[in-house]
Amino acid sequence: MSETFHIQADRLLGELHELAQISEHPAPAVTRILFSPEDLAARIFLLEKAHQAGFSSRMDAVGNIMIRMAGTDPSLTAIATGSHTDAIPNAGAYDGTVGVLGGLEAMRALKEAGYQPRRSIELIMFTAEEPTRFGLGCLGSRLMSRCLSADEASQLRDADGKSLDEWRGPHCTGALSEVALRENDYHAFIELHIEQGNLLEAKQLDVGLVEKIAAPASFRLRFHGSGGHAGAVLMPGRRDAFLAAAEVALAVEKAAIVSSSPDTVGTTGVIDVWPKAINSIPCEALLEIDFRDTDVEARDIAIGQIRQAADAICARRNVTFEWHCIHQDPPAICSSWLLDELESNARMLDLSHCRMVSRAYHDALFMARICPTVMIFIPCRNGWSHRPDEYASPEAISRGTQLLAETLRKLSQ
Ligand code: HGY
Ligand code: MN
Ligand code: MN
Numbered sequence: 001m002s003e004t005f006h007i008q009a010d011r012l013l014g015e016l017h018e019l020a021q022i023s024e025h026p027a028p029a030v031t032r033i034l035f036s037p038e039d040l041a042a043r044i045f046l047l048e049k050a051h052q053a054g055f056s057s058r059m060d061a062v063g064n065i066m067i068r069m070a071g072t073d074p075s076l077t078a079i080a081t082g083s084h085t086d087a088i089p090n091a092g093a094y095d096g097t098v099g100v101l102g103g104l105e106a107m108r109a110l111k112e113a114g115y116q117p118r119r120s121i122e123l124i125m126f127t128a129e130e131p132t133r134f135g136l137g138c139l140g141s142r143l144m145s146r147c148l149s150a151d152e153a154s155q156l157r158d159a160d161g162k163s164l165d166e167w168r169g170p171h172c173t174g175a176l177s178e179v180a181l182r183e184n185d186y187h188a189f190i191e192l193h194i195e196q197g198n199l200l201e202a203k204q205l206d207v208g209l210v211e212k213i214a215a216p217a218s219f220r221l222r223f224h225g226s227g228g229h230a231g232a233v234l235m236p237g238r239r240d241a242f243l244a245a246a247e248v249a250l251a252v253e254k255a256a257i258v259s260s261s262p263d264t265v266g267t268t269g270v271i272d273v274w275p276k277a278i279n280s281i282p283c284e285a286l287l288e289i290d291f292r293d294t295d296v297e298a299r300d301i302a303i304g305q306i307r308q309a310a311d312a313i314c315a316r317r318n319v320t321f322e323w324h325c326i327h328q329d330p331p332a333i334c335s336s337w338l339l340d341e342l343e344s345n346a347r348m349l350d351l352s353h354c355r356m357v358s359r360a361y362h363d364a365l366f367m368a369r370i371c372p373t374v375m376i377f378i379p380c381r382n383g384w385s386h387r388p389d390e391y392a393s394p395e396a397i398s399r400g401t402q403l404l405a406e407t408l409r410k411l412s413q
Helices: 009-020 037-052 097-112 139-144 150-154 164-168 199-203 241-258 296-317 336-348 394-411
Strands: 030-032 056-059 065-069 078-083 087-091 121-125 186-194 207-213 215-224 265-274 284-293 320-328 353-358 373-378
Touching (some): 009 394, 037 097, 199 353, 207 336, 296 320
Parallel strands (some): 207 353
């Protein structure tokens, strides 16, 4: 294929490396929590690169950043691409950033090749794809797609009780209600992302074309027992809140293992106890549970089993608990015509590929509610992600970016 544009892999890899240094924790770990100094610095980093390339930018009331390569026909809706730059504690350098900086590189390469789109091309850096600050992931894309109302967003509080409005106040202007987009405000949305699994590496394929994004759910459980002196209170009759929580965490694992679907996964990633004293029986305990499947029926049956197990465990232990659903989302089915488009471009670029599911969630899960959406996956070493040794090769990143650029070029003509 004659090169109609040139992806400058060195420039892209250099920027990924530069961005990875903007972190609350020392390299190779990457930590960038919503509206932290590191998150704000990453936003400035991206905007500087975008403005250097001659693109315009705007930011909405929750901090979603839109970077635009203007098209010649303003009556046409834009083609969008994008992902996130925020990162959970002790994460890696490629989750989300490949989609943001790869999208920027795709737009720059097209511009430098003298390409003039009819439809504008818009790169979106979504606010808070990770759930770390408020316990809810995809905050920016949920508000955009109206899966979260402005009122619900305003009620969010972080672990210290600080609200979203307090956090966004110094950095964003406007009402949260203005973030919502209308159906088909975008012609299509394409997200480039590392696979965060090892299928592509195992099959030695260049790219994955995502046809379905798993249905994520998460819950917060608070347990109430009675405390007491670790030495003086004999075992019979104890109401140990932590041990009830511990049994429920094992019930989460069991429900995922016995599920009829091989894609059911359950994780208890957050646990806390009070008063957290070695010689005091825990009177309170907290669990935060992440539970998913590509099959939403199988997921919800398993969640029902966890609920029943929690009722039985707490009744037996004479402990009470509250079950708070943080979110329980349906899966996203990606656009068939966009998948066909990606497939023909992958063939034309001689990229080996397969159609696959995404077990991680992404902003694409919510963009799919408001416009035709698809994802491009690239392989990452051993499928590792959300850990400092997360790694995608320069070749993989460059190939994924090339497919994205070609697809953006074709769709914006
Ligand atoms: O948890 C996820 O699937 C995403 O990485 N936030
Ligand atoms: Mn992630
Ligand atoms: Mn991600």
